[in-house]
Amino acid sequence: MLYLFCVITLVLSNTCYNPIVLEFSAEDTRYSFVQQPNQQQLIDSFPGCGDSSKKVVTWYQIKNGVNKPITISLSASSNLSAKKFYVIHRTSLRVSSQCPTSPLSFYCVAQTESEQKTMNLTFTVPLNGNAYLATYEFLNNVDVQSHLFLQFKTISEEESLCQKADEVIFPLTQMVTVKTFDVINGMRKRGNWHRVGVMKSGERYIIDTCGRKLNKPTSIRIYEDCEGHEINAVTRQCRSGVGSLILFTPSHDYMKTYIFVETEAERYEIHFQKSTKKSVDEACQMAMHIPYIPYTIFSIPFAQFPLLKNPCVDIQEEVSTAFFGVTVHPNHEIIISTCGSPIQTTLSVMEDCHMKCLKLTEKKCVNGKIYRYTPTNKLGHSIVVALSETQSETFGKAKLNFVEKEIGKKVDDELHIATNMDYKTWRTKIRAPYVDKNEILIAQKVNTNGNVKFLTTVIVITVVAAFLLLIAYFYTRPSFTQNEYVPF
Numbered sequence: 001m002l003y004l005f006c007v008i009t010l011v012l013s014n015t016c017y018n019p020i021v022l023e024f025s026a027e028d029t030r031y032s033f034v035q036q037p038n039q040q041q042l043i044d045s046f047p048g049c050g051d052s053s054k055k056v057v058t059w060y061q062i063k064n065g066v067n068k069p070i071t072i073s074l075s076a077s078s079n080l081s082a083k084k085f086y087v088i089h090r091t092s093l094r095v096s097s098q099c100p101t102s103p104l105s106f107y108c109v110a111q112t113e114s115e116q117k118t119m120n121l122t123f124t125v126p127l128n129g130n131a132y133l134a135t136y137e138f139l140n141n142v143d144v145q146s147h148l149f150l151q152f153k154t155i156s157e158e159e160s161l162c163q164k165a166d167e168v169i170f171p172l173t174q175m176v177t178v179k180t181f182d183v184i185n186g187m188r189k190r191g192n193w194h195r196v197g198v199m200k201s202g203e204r205y206i207i208d209t210c211g212r213k214l215n216k217p218t219s220i221r222i223y224e225d226c227e228g229h230e231i232n233a234v235t236r237q238c239r240s241g242v243g244s245l246i247l248f249t250p251s252h253d254y255m256k257t258y259i260f261v262e263t264e265a266e267r268y269e270i271h272f273q274k275s276t277k278k279s280v281d282e283a284c285q286m287a288m289h290i291p292y293i294p295y296t297i298f299s300i301p302f303a304q305f306p307l308l309k310n311p312c313v314d315i316q317e318e319v320s321t322a323f324f325g326v327t328v329h330p331n332h333e334i335i336i337s338t339c340g341s342p343i344q345t346t347l348s349v350m351e352d353c354h355m356k357c358l359k360l361t362e363k364k365c366v367n368g369k370i371y372r373y374t375p376t377n378k379l380g381h382s383i384v385v386a387l388s389e390t391q392s393e394t395f396g397k398a399k400l401n402f403v404e405k406e407i408g409k410k411v412d413d414e415l416h417i418a419t420n421m422d423y424k425t426w427r428t429k430i431r432a433p434y435v436d437k438n439e440i441l442i443a444q445k446v447n448t449n450g451n452v453k454f455l456t457t458v459i460v461i462t463v464v465a466a467f468l469l470l471i472a473y474f475y476t477r478p479s480f481t482q483n484e485y486v487p488f
Contacts, residue, residue: 028154049095061131064128071155182260284355
């Protein structure tokens with residue numbers, strides 16, 4: 001039912017504790033016409049939302065008369081424009097959940113101000129709650145009388161979009177366009193819902209909207225249901241760009257959780273990542289095997305790897321560490337590069353998952369280091385490579401390149417490895433067959449310098465000599481493969 005109610009008020013001693021009371025039903029419209037007298041006839045009052053004491057203030061108490069939160073749309077129209085009749089005029093609207101007692105009162109719900117004749121404001125009154133509206137106008141001429149016409153109208157709330165949220169999996173990256181509003185615990189918020197099927201205890205969940213393309217801040221909150229029961233999570237700052245990042249390690253299993261991202265931005269990119277708590281031995285046993293060399297991993301997301309203490313590096317705290325199994329062919333050494341990584345990392349090599357550390361030599365390159373493992377054992381064998389962050393919870397990504405060469409022989413792979421992995425130029429020098437943008441991106445680095453030299457040599461020698469060399473190579477080349485050696 002639609003109710004019309006009009007209040008015509010001459011404000012004299014109106015305060016937050018002596019307000020004009022308006023009680024609203026589910027579908028309701030109210031009007032109020034306020035005639036402001038000279039400032040000298042009014043008493044001081046704090047309008048709320050950080051404002052200092054003002055004289056020309058009119059107070060309303062908005063009462064919720066239904067058994068659910070209601071949203072009020074307020075339109076305020078003044079008879080004065082900004083500079084009409086040499087009068088400087090500005091109207092301000094402040095909404096608080098309780099009566100403000102000072103500029104430091106933290107009860108602000110909504111606020112706006114304008115020098116235009118008409119202004120609008122939307123706010124929510126919680127279940128069984130109240131809202132306190134303060135209207136005041138700045139006039140540089142106290143002899144001018146203002147008339148403010150207010151229209152209050154309830155907005156019918158649509159069904160919450162929480163239950164309709166799409167389910168996400170880990171890991172996942174999504175680009176989201178924000179088109180909706182929702183009411184959470186009586187507050188109207190702009191943003192988008194995401195639903196997670198199961199969150200298990202012992203796992204660490206990292207959810208962030210960090211990115212350089214985002215131009216407005218975001219806020220991420222986790223709820224255990226669509227009724228607004230929030231779950232506490234740890235908030236972290238983004239390493240770069242604008243956005244939010246939260247860490248959540250459940251103390252027990254949640255069968256369903258709901259994530260709300262609040263933002264004024266038109267769109268945002270959200271990243272869902274998780275890692276499981278493991279011992280060093282467990283993490284090592286699940287190492288990714290490098291299938292062939294040369295080999296490059298362009299993106300190692302540390303957020304998806306467990307926190308642990310690497311016994312082969314001088315880092316006392318637990319850091320995210322990724323393990324890789326590598327086969328070393330007879331009489332060969334391995335050169336490993338982290339050049340071009342946007343975060344600082346440290347690398348170690350172990351004999352196996354029993355954590356016997358092996359000797360490495362290293363030198364610096366652009367945004368990383370080049371490590372060389374030269375085995376004392378000239379026979380074919382396997383090693384474990386561990387790559388760790390130097391600081392815990394960087395949530396960054398690293399690059400890793402593997403090259404092998406015969407001991408004592410120089411190859412272009414070694415000489416140019418730093419140049420090829422330069423962060424700014426690697427895209428033009430390396431072709432990467434992407435597997436899945438949400439998984440580790442893998443590409444093989446093909447070095448053609450040797451092929452060019454070989455072809456030049458073939459042109460110089462005779463066809464018969466080339467044929468004989470190829471036959472000789474075919475019968476004398478090594479027959480081993482990466483799969484012959486198992487690192488564990």
